[in-house]
Structure formats: C-alpha cells, structure tokens
Amino acid sequence: MDSYKIKVIEGISLVITILLAHVLLSVPSALISQTASSTLLNILYVATITIIFFFIIYKLFSLFPGSNIIDISGFLGGKVFKFIYGIIYIAYILGMSAIIIRLFSEGLSLISFSHIDVDFIILIFIVAVGIVNYFGLKAICRLNIFILPLMILSIVFLYFASIGEYSFERVFPILGYGLKETFVDGISNIFAYSGIYVLFFIFPLLTKISDFKKVGFSSILIYTVFLLLSVSALLFSIPQVANTTSPLSLYILARQISLGEYIQNIDAFFLLIWIPFLFAYLSINMHFALATFKQLTNIKYSRGMVFFFCTVIFVLSLLSKNMAEIYMLNNTFYKYTSIIFIFLLSLIILVFAGIKKLILHLMKKGAQNNV
Numbered sequence: 001m002d003s004y005k006i007k008v009i010e011g012i013s014l015v016i017t018i019l020l021a022h023v024l025l026s027v028p029s030a031l032i033s034q035t036a037s038s039t040l041l042n043i044l045y046v047a048t049i050t051i052i053f054f055f056i057i058y059k060l061f062s063l064f065p066g067s068n069i070i071d072i073s074g075f076l077g078g079k080v081f082k083f084i085y086g087i088i089y090i091a092y093i094l095g096m097s098a099i100i101i102r103l104f105s106e107g108l109s110l111i112s113f114s115h116i117d118v119d120f121i122i123l124i125f126i127v128a129v130g131i132v133n134y135f136g137l138k139a140i141c142r143l144n145i146f147i148l149p150l151m152i153l154s155i156v157f158l159y160f161a162s163i164g165e166y167s168f169e170r171v172f173p174i175l176g177y178g179l180k181e182t183f184v185d186g187i188s189n190i191f192a193y194s195g196i197y198v199l200f201f202i203f204p205l206l207t208k209i210s211d212f213k214k215v216g217f218s219s220i221l222i223y224t225v226f227l228l229l230s231v232s233a234l235l236f237s238i239p240q241v242a243n244t245t246s247p248l249s250l251y252i253l254a255r256q257i258s259l260g261e262y263i264q265n266i267d268a269f270f271l272l273i274w275i276p277f278l279f280a281y282l283s284i285n286m287h288f289a290l291a292t293f294k295q296l297t298n299i300k301y302s303r304g305m306v307f308f309f310c311t312v313i314f315v316l317s318l319l320s321k322n323m324a325e326i327y328m329l330n331n332t333f334y335k336y337t338s339i340i341f342i343f344l345l346s347l348i349i350l351v352f353a354g355i356k357k358l359i360l361h362l363m364k365k366g367a368q369n370n371v
Contacts, residue, residue: 038176098316194338
C-alpha cells in the first residue's frame, strides 16, 4: 500500500467522491424508478442500514489494526483465498470504472461533443487518470480536496435554482408503491452506498483507529444529505425522470435552469466542474486497484502497471456496442454485484475473520494458563 498517511478530511473526501460520482450519472433516476414517491423515505431507510453496517465493520476492523480488507481475507483463508479475493476486487473496480467512463463520455458526446468520437473522449480521460496516478495517493488527495467542494456546490446550486419548478405533492403517496416496495424490495437501493468500499482500504492509511470512525460516519451522513438534495430536486421538478434515457441525471436539472432573461443554457458551466470531478473519481478507483495488485504480487513499485490498468479500462469501456447494453450493465452489474460483493461478502469475511481471531486468542490464552 501507499506509505502516505491521509488526514481525516482527505479520507472523507475520497469516500464522498466515489459515492457522488454515481449520483452525477444514473443513481437518482434508478432510485426513483424503484420506489417512486417514497424515494426520500427509502433513502433515509437505507442510509440507516448503511450506518449500522459501517458500525459493525468498524468494530471488526478494530480487531485488525494496520490491515485492509485484502489483509483480513488472507488471515481468514490463506494466500490463495487472498489472491482470488483481491483479483475479484480489482476486476470490480476496473469494471465499474469502465462503465462509468463510458456512460459519462456518451453523455458528453450527446450534449456538447457530438463531433468527437466517444473513443477519443474516453482516451483523454484515461491518459489524464494515468498521469495523476503516476504521482501517487498524495497527488490524488490534493486534487480531490480541490475538486470535491466544486461538485458539492454544483449540487446545492441545482437544488435551489430548481425550486421554482418544484411540485412538492409528488412526494405523495408517502409510501410510493406500498410498504413492501419501500422497505423490503427497496432495500436493494442500498447499492447507492456501495462506494463505501473505499473505507475497506483506507483503514491502514489513517493515523488512528478513531479516524476511521470519523471518516466512515461523516462521509455516509454528508453523502446522504447530497443524495437527498439530488433526488428531491429531480423528483419534485421532473415527473418523467424515472424513465429518462439521459446518461447524466443531474444534467437534466442543469438544462432547465436559467438565471433571468440574459443568462440561460448554463449547463456548460456544470460540465466544467463535472469533467475534472470524474477525473478525480477514476483516479481514486485506479489507485486502489493498483494498490491491491501491488499487495497481491509484492512488487516494489506499481507505477509500471498504471498504464496497463488504464488500457484495461479503455478496452472494457468499448466492449458494449450501444447504450442499451451499457444501461443494462450499469443497472445489473453495478447494482447487484455491489450489493453482493460490498455489503454481503465483505461482511461475511470480516465476521468470520473476527471469529477466527477470537478463537485463536482463546486458544492462546488457554495454552498460557495450562503452562
């Protein structure tokens, strides 16, 4: 792993960036499609579950100071299991990066760059991400600290600038399609929080265990606020948002905003913020994929792998032939794979690793007492 120790604010920024990137794209419309008028209530529900989930993993991680999820998987299942689990994690990160970069690039192509091939737009992103990662985690954190506040301000601005279009009655019926759809089927909306996977890797990069608690709870709560703002703005102002085919959810809001008679079509201003924000998102993903590979192979330097991984993302992003395939991948691969991999499998590994450590501790204590 990178030897750079991250501060609490840097850790919070890393997690929020990974979470918010999906809000920029398809998460708000996907949530509304699932739970309709009860989406805001559902977000509070899944946010509560996520907080409970983090509290559990925080307690379990505390048993393994200086370790990330890959180290803990090795403790539980040995080197072979650690290698398999690590490769799956790398595939997940690279796969999600490929889907996101393709979605965003298709959106840019449709909106402002129709004269430029999507392949070339993706290539520009890939090269920029490779350059940033070549300088390591410190450079990524510095870049992210600068870009994230602009992204947050753009969401706040979109929310308040759209108020004139709001119809607050769209929050009714408060339970949407029904109690079961909101609280049973709607639990699948927890995929909107799958970006907390970053927490599994930054634990050993923080200076204190208590910092992990601060980063986790703060990032989840802050993200929930901005997820609520984004979803409510779309829900209250655009009735057909659940059926939209736009690759950029927030761009729908930006298109309808005008500031008086002389300032209209300000959506280009938001693109100037969102493009570097996506750079930051992809750079973070790339870093943890590289760090995991370095951890699995014990190579001294991972910089040589930067552009190889960039090439993998580039190739994966071009495999889908059309937008229908990309939407299918995003709505199935991202949603269900994230739920299974991030929330279920990771929790199982941590729980059984914790049980194994407790058993070993009791055995050691018993052996000492017998002596």
